[in-house]
Amino acid sequence: MPQSFRNASSAQSDIKAAFTDAATMFVDFVLPPACSFCKADLERNEGTTDGITLCSRCRVNFTNNQQPACLKCGMPVGPYVDTSNGCPECSRRGFRFEEVIRLGVYQDSLRTACIRGKSPGAEALATAMVSLLWHEQRERLTEFSPDVVVPVPQFWLHWFTRPHHQALTMAEALAERLSIPCLDRAVRKTRRTVDQSSLPKAKRLKNLEKAFQMRRGVNLKGQRVLIVDDILTTGTTSNELARVLRKAGASSVAVAVIAVVP
């Protein structure tokens, strides 16, 4: 390309970039970006460099639980406990998933964020929390090396009462971070179930019996699957879903959640 054309093209790019910067600054001036949880104005560079639209105070609040966690079930454990094969609580349960990767424990502001993230129009908050999970647990998520992401499905009737399904929003955002497909229609929930947290342990398995079914034609042979949900309580839901996924050929299953409920 002749030098004069090259200079003209480079000048055009510079003008375009300057225009984009000016437009962004104008939008930020008129509508300053706000924290997706507490709505405080984001400081300069917050949310723009890593895509986490949370203020620094909320980030600290969501990640300040430093208690060690069981590598298998994600529940808090005491110091110096070897959890490479699970903690005393989960090693008896024979989970069908390999590990639980989570942001924190379901308490204080993280609990409020999980509850608020279910409300209609809370997609930005759900996405921000997944971005923070990615920031904090990127190493474990990439080490598991999933091929696909599967959200815990909800019963079809719930789409009328809960148009925003938090697990799906989170699964799509995490799949994008991992650059892998989100199989949002691979599994269906065949019937309405009672909220697991309201049931005694003995009734939880019965509650989910045959509640998940693979859709016809979905082949997961040899696939490493990452289940995504907002919270994990006893692990019964993820375990039942993992059982169905493995029966469909998945070679390995892990679970990613925002919080575990001890």
Ligand SMILES: [Zn+2]
């Ligand atoms: Zn905030």
Ligand SMILES: [Zn+2]
């Ligand atoms: Zn455990």
